[in-house]
Amino acid sequence: MSGAPWRHPMYITTTIPYVNARPHLGHALELVQADVLARHHRRRGEPVRFQTGTDDNSLKNVLAAETEGVPVRELVDRNAAAFEGLRGPLDLSFDAFIRTSSHPGHRAGVERIWEATRHDLYLRHYEGLYCVGCEQFYPAGPCPDGHEAPLQPVSEQNWFFRLSRYRDALLDLIRGGRLRIEPAVRRNEVLAFVEAGLDDISVSRSAARARGWGIPVPGDPGQVVYVWWDALANYVTALQGGDYERWWVAEPRKVHLMGKGVIRFHAVYWPAMLLSAGRPLPTGIFVHDYLTAEGRKISKSSGGAADPVALVDAYGVAAVRWWLLREVPRVGDADFTEERLVARADEDLANGLGNLVNRVVTMVHRFLDGRVPVEAREEEPFEVDEAVHEALEAFDFRRAATAVQALVEQANRYVERTRPWALPPAGQEVALATLVHACRTLAVQLEPFLPTAAARVAAAVRANAEGRLPRPEPLFRRLAGSRQPV
């Protein structure tokens, strides 16, 4: 047996948003969180698949296209491209981007799952009030979410799924921890919901009402598959060939990230669907809360303040990612303001990290002719690896980012304590070698959070062929006062 430790593979997904509009900061939050997890686990040597994408088949897309007066295909393509285009500006490292309307294996995959759950499907005549906004039926109006569109009276034959029979199995899974739901508040919510008893759910819609958009029900072309049934399946349909075995069956960790609004679909419907189909289940569900922007709910009308690309253009990707990671609590909504973004970036990145690297490198040049005597290093405990790992295991991105920031503060205190400029040459070597080491550690620790900035830090403290550090240059400019609000 080889002594190499086994590295637990990890499959990380975000939800696939419907694309009736361009992405906003809330989408960026989920993507960046997933990205941090992906990079963190890759760094630990674990195989990672990080997948995201778009739900193209939602009826809301059809309605948005009608409102705009453009073909659905065109609107969906355009907005899906905007989501995929987040990759560059936000420094995302997803391995796969699935679009439910065009992924080569998706439709066939949905059809297979449909067949596999057929023993739990039955036709039932249904009359009810349908809210287009929620894509859901309600016994009576008005729509609890306050969608403006009036509820439509609908009378049709639909396919129903015997969700009711999975109550006990779901409770066992969640209580037993095989399906981990974080934070605990959300877990309790799901348990309460399931304990109260589950009704069978409708999993198809008439094709006419869906304007022919979506995936036809196998053997019943008059119906299309309920969009959630379709969308949830992406987590497995995107896994083609051996990928399905590798990332879904061979017991990797499988973690779904999502906003609190869609927890029921992921923690109840989706596991039940998989149980019915005889397929393996996800192992973890992490639920984040919502963002508001300048005190208001984020919506299409809230304007540029919530446009992640505009924010990156104005302030840089480091500032945007850092705000999302350092200021958003694990539990509870968070209010985004440009003021907070600027303050946090200047405080932590410019005055903290950037200034630290700059002062260290400057001293190396002034006192040591740019050379770093590595063997002289003092064993300062600049260790945060464990703290970061523990925080990320708990999906506590803020605690993890704070742990990295603590290293910056530690190093700055070390400078004040040792005062290298007042030391004799031998002492300067020790102090500066120690500090350069701290900066290199920082570059490593920062990578999952701010990959590009981390690379700049690494380059700033990397010796060239002659063993010299590059000339110091500011790594982060101060943002306060330097930019017009978005």
Add this chain to the structure above:
RNA sequence: GGGGCGGUAGCUCAGCCGGUCAGAGCAUCGGACUCAUAAUCCGUGGGUCGUGGGUUCAAGUCCCACCCGCCCUACCA
């Protein structure tokens, strides 16, 4: 209607099983330093821990009621 979460210094928040838990960061004020992006480091002030009861030798920390904000769920017609 039922269930749950939150209400702690000006601001954002930590405080798990009750006893240095009255804290951190920012902001304010004072000091130090000069290597650095007028950056950094040290220290100070400030709070009846939502309200009112209760349990206890001892309660932000447990119990009850109420007020405020929010979430989930249901629909009592």
